[in-house]
Amino acid sequence: DFSEAESVVVDSYGNIVVAGTTGLENQAFVVAMYNQTGILDPGFGLNGIVEINFNKNSVDRAHSLIIENDGKIIVAGETTNEYTTFGLVRLIGK
Numbered sequence: 001d002f003s004e005a006e007s008v009v010v011d012s013y014g015n016i017v018v019a020g021t022t023g024l025e026n027q028a029f030v031v032a033m034y035n036q037t038g039i040l041d042p043g044f045g046l047n048g049i050v051e052i053n054f055n056k057n058s059v060d061r062a063h064s065l066i067i068e069n070d071g072k073i074i075v076a077g078e079t080t081n082e083y084t085t086f087g088l089v090r091l092i093g094k
Helices: none
Strands: 003-010 016-022 028-034 049-052 059-067 073-080 084-091
Touching (some): 028 073
Parallel strands (some): 003 059, 028 059
Antiparallel strands (some): 003 016, 016 028, 016 059, 028 049, 059 073
16 A cells, blocks of 8 residues: 655654545545654544545545644645545544
């Protein structure tokens, strides 16, 4: 499989949050959270990883992320199906 990180942020607890792209043909946004020792945080998403597909056959590529003061994660990138458009996701819970 294919995975690529494009943005890394350390949150207020010292967790490392990474956003990027995963998949070959049907690429998706991917966000991973690692604890302070570099181990995937099992309390985040599915075993430390959240994968976001905007459409069934789209190519979705995350390029950047920020963490808001309340801990919510915002990921921005692009989504391509017939046209390339802006993709934006806000993750609201751990």
